[in-house]
Amino acid sequence: MEQFKCPLCQSLNTKLYLTTQTSVASDGQHVDMPINAYWCNDCQTLSKSHLGCEASSHVIDSIYNRYTLHSVGTSQETKVLFNVHAGGITKSKYNYLKLKENIDIKSTGKLLDIGCHYGSFLQNFHDGFPFWHLYGVDVSDRFKSKVESISENTHFTTSPISKLAENFDIIVVTHVLEHIADLPELLASLYNKLASNGVLYLQTNNLESNYFLPIIYEQYYNFTPNGLTNLLAGYGFEVMHLDTTTLPKEMTLICKKAEPKKFKPKQCEHALEENIRLLKKIDFQLKQYANSSMPLYILGTTYVARWLAANYGLNIVGYLDEDTSSLNQLIEGVAVMPPAQANKDIPVILPFPIEQAKQISQKLEHNFGLTSLVPPFSQELL
Ligand SMILES: [Zn+2]
Known part of the structure; x- marks a missing residue:
């Protein structure tokens, strides 16, 4: 097999992270396209082989069109639940507070929000700093008037x-x-457009804490904290603040401009070697369940849950969910039901990071008498 060339640093020092026949969109809808995801040992970023392929860009366009259509009626943002704030706050509010907490914001200035959507972050920032000039960029102009209604600036x-x-x-x-x-082009533009003492606020998913992340078709890249820090250094950004814990499975970085540094080749990160091993074990195990048509439940209706069921052709007899808003739904003809109604003889697949899955497993057993399968989902580990 020909070695995959990293699109970010052109290195051939890459390793297959995950290969699948089918994939999924972030909203959980099935995507009938394969994924080959490669880890670059040099710049430490994960890239997909469908990057730049014309057929794939049509598929991705149709995914984005669906999102834009669906987000019109429900401009409701996901609330971020914190241990300390029972009610939770929105992601935009969280990002505004995080920025305010970590940098000294002057009373006037210019702020650019890339991928501003309907302007919820800009609104939060305007409420705190009304004299700033705010700029929102997005691929669709659907929310132009909503964004520009925030203020005359x-x-x-x-x-x-x-x-x-x-x-x-x-x-x-x-x-x-x-x-x-074209991530290199974006990073170079960010550097050019940031004032010399300006601040870059970044947030993305963390591959280290979410090993299934690469099954999302419309994401070309996935990052780890070290890898992204390394990549940013190459484009002239120094990370001043890195938070990988407040938002589970995500990371937030606050950066300033610095002299661009060359990529520092390092060995493949240990955490990802473990991910690769785990994904292979999961693959082996789920193929066995599919072959024997063993009845299974799966917890939740997330993109991972839906992908595991569809990609492996598992005999899922119910999606268990305590979230009442998703009850009475059907996913590919299979019911979403509360755990209390589940048959105790059928095991439950927990599609979460191992530590989180172990905690959920104890709860399901204690509250409902259910038996769970923690990644890699083998019954011997029960
Ligand atoms: Zn690379």
């Missing part, structure tokens, strides 16, 4: 950021990097 554009006339004191890029085919 709020502007919206669908232009590439390299075309913007201004330089910015703060640039916010949350959950965008993984979707951009």
Whole structure:
């Protein structure tokens, strides 16, 4: 097999992380396209082999169109639940507070939010700093009037950021990097558009704490904390603050400009070697369950749950969910039901990181008498 060339650093020092026949979109919908995800030992980023392939960009366009359509009626943001705040706050509010907590924000300045959607972050920032000039960029102009209604100093554009006339004191890029085919171009533009003492606020998923992340088709790249820090250094950004714990499975980075540094080749990170081994064991185990048509439940209706069921052709007899809003739904003809109604003789697949799965397993046994399968989902481990 020909060695995969890393699209970010052109290295051939890459390793297959995951290969699948089918994949999934972030909203959990089945995508009938294969994924080959490769880890680069040099720049320490995961890339997909469908990057730059024309057939795949059509599929990805149709996924994005669906999101835009669906997000119109329900501009409701996911609440982030914290241990200390029982009610939770939105992701936008969290990001605003995080920025305010970690940098000294002057009373006026220019802020750019890339992938601003309907402007919820910009609104939060405006509420705290009303004299700033705010700029939102997104691929669709669907929310232009909503964003520009925030204040007379709020502007919206669908232009590439390299075309913007201004330089910015703060640039916010949350959950965008993984979707951009030409990531080197974006990183170079971010460097050019950030004022010399400006701040770059980044947020993305953390591959280290979410080993299933690469099954999402529309994400070209996935990152680890070390890998992203290393990649950013190559484009002239120094990470001042890194948080991998407050938001589970995500990471938040606050960066300033620095002299660009060359990629530092390192060995494949241990955490990912473990992920690769675990994914192989899961693959082996789930093929056995599929072959024997063993009845199984799966906990939750997340993209991982849906992908495991569809990709392996598992005999899923119910999706267990305590979230009442998803009850009475059918997923590929299979019911979503509360754990209390589950048959105790049928084991439950827990599609979560191992430690989290172990905790959930204890709860399911204690509260409902159910037997769970923790990754790699082998029954011998019960
Ligand atoms: Zn690389």
